[in-house]
Amino acid sequence: MVSDFINFASRQWKESEVRLVFSPIDANEICKIPLGRGQYPDRLLWYFNSSGLFTVKSGYDISRKLVTVGQSKVVSEAGSSHSLNVNVHWSSIWRLDVPNKLKFFLWKCFHDILPVGVVLN
Numbered sequence: 019m020v021s022d023f024i025n026f027a028s029r030q031w032k033e034s035e036v037r038l039v040f041s042p043i044d045a046n047e048i049c050k051i052p053l054g055r056g057q058y059p060d061r062l063l064w065y066f067n068s069s070g071l072f073t074v075k076s077g078y079d080i081s082r083k084l085v086t087v088g089q090s091k092v093v094s095e096a097g098s099s100h101s102l103n104v105n106v107h108w109s110s111i112w113r114l115d116v117p118n119k120l121k122f123f124l125w126k127c128f129h130d131i132l133p134v135g136v137v138l139n
Contacts, residue, residue: 078132
């Protein structure tokens with residue numbers, strides 16, 4: 019866990035431990051992240067929505083952007099739910115600590131079964 023790499027007394031990263039676990043490039047980037055003062059409890063935020071809350075719409079919007087810029091490996095062929103060119107480890111996705119609606123949304127995206135115009139036509 020991230021908390022294992024934080025010295026809470028000094029509010030600094032345990033750099034030696036970070037460098038043991040991560041590559042030099044990643045360790046440098048991690049150690050650059052400023053740590054908060056601990057005044058506020060941690061909470062989950064969805065980066066892709068101004069409210070910080072996940073919505074199906076925000077998930078759909080980001081998935082469309084990924085497809086548009088070519089960062090997605092999903093083959094966008096309408097029809098069969100097996101029209102994929104991606105190796106997804108679903109057991110890992112189902113174990114994620116995210117809302118079930120996000121997991122289900124991802125599953126629908128990867129199986130090309132979202133009710134969108136291209137699929138409905």
